Amino acid sequence: MNAPIIGTPRVARALVRWFSTAARDLPWRRTRDPYAIWIAEVMLQQTTVAAVVPHFTRWMREVPTIGALAAASPQRVYRLWEGLGYYRRAENLLRAARIMAARPDGLFPRRFAEVLELPGIGRYTAGAICSIAFDEPTPVLDGNVIRVLARLRGLRDDVESASARARLWQWAQELVAAAARFRTPGACGRLNEAMMELGATICTPRTPRCPVCPLRRTCIARRDGSTAEIPRRPVRPRLVDVHCAAVIFNRNTLWYVRRRPEGAVNARLWEFPQIEVRRGQGVLSALKVFAGLRPDQLERLGEINHTITRSRIRLEIYRARSGSPPRAWAGQWRSLTQIRHLPFSSAHRRIAGLLPGTLSRREAAPTPGASRSATAD
Ligand code: SF4
Incomplete structure (x- = not known):
């Protein structure tokens, strides 16, 4: 009633x-x-x-x-x-x-x-x-x-x-x-x-x-005295841990970026190519399989921890010292000026801040273990 x-x-x-x-x-x-x-x-x-x-x-x-x-x-x-x-x-x-x-x-x-x-x-x-x-x-x-x-x-x-x-x-x-x-x-x-x-x-x-x-x-x-019990909501499902790695490729003054595909989270935003590391696979092994990069070709720059909807994401960031991005990644080479005007997710905007000549490194640098909670970003 x-x-x-x-x-x-x-x-x-x-x-x-x-x-x-x-x-x-x-x-x-x-x-x-x-x-x-x-x-x-x-x-x-x-x-x-x-x-x-x-x-x-x-x-x-x-x-x-x-x-x-x-x-x-x-x-x-x-x-x-x-x-x-x-x-x-x-x-x-x-x-x-x-x-x-x-x-x-x-x-x-x-x-x-x-x-x-x-x-x-x-x-x-x-x-x-x-x-x-x-x-x-x-x-x-x-x-x-x-x-x-x-x-x-x-x-x-x-x-x-x-x-x-x-x-x-x-x-x-x-x-x-x-x-x-x-x-x-x-x-x-x-x-x-x-x-x-x-x-x-x-x-x-x-x-x-x-x-x-x-x-x-x-x-x-x-x-x-019931403020702690009200409002009552259903129990939420637990967050799922997801492990990813992003790779920065550089050619002279250009950087390799791509648009996220339709249907993906943050579709149509831009990113530095990232791969998902399967449980038990190991990040270097995943980068060898998906990007053809050996450990000696990679420099680890840090990681970003953030949450998107129900996923708790650990994103490791690597710079490729040599090698080329796989053709299947279908990315494009863009200048820093172009990157500044492209829409990126928050995590990848922070990665863009690591490129020489962008934000100050102190502002942008991901620090191991540092967490940021995002929405769908
Ligand atoms: S409305 Fe909220 S803040 Fe106000 S008395 Fe009730 S429980 Fe307390």
């Missing part, structure tokens, strides 16, 4: 008031431009605020409008996206911009149903754009909001189950509808942003700061 939250208007008012004093000053919060809000919301999926801020700022400087984005080449868009991972998002931004630019008015649609039809925009993103840009009472439900609402309401079900999701959406809808009745301009967007902000800064996964939370008087999880 989906009963409304007791004191919904009071909760909504507490959230809106709290947000007006506690909100972080973020670049996308200084505008009501639906284009800017859309870009920020898509970037923020699966990515931290700290990583998004510089990307968002650069993006808005270089492609500040729907028209500018629609006219950009895919390669330029990928380059602007570089470092954020999950490149499908960048692809969808470009597709959606071209759809909007081709319409007679070329504007961002105002109606929720029309926003939802754009590629890459789901219920959450459409709700965020319509509430923040147009002050519509459309709910949002991301990981932060789920945590806040599940704890507020003491929801002990698996929050990924269909029934729990339906209840959470209903609660989110009731709260934003209550905010709409305040008749304060911008209240719907502020209510939604307040829930996201509360989840990001106060109602955090491990150590919620309940004593300073605006919802502390109505929160069931706080009252019951």
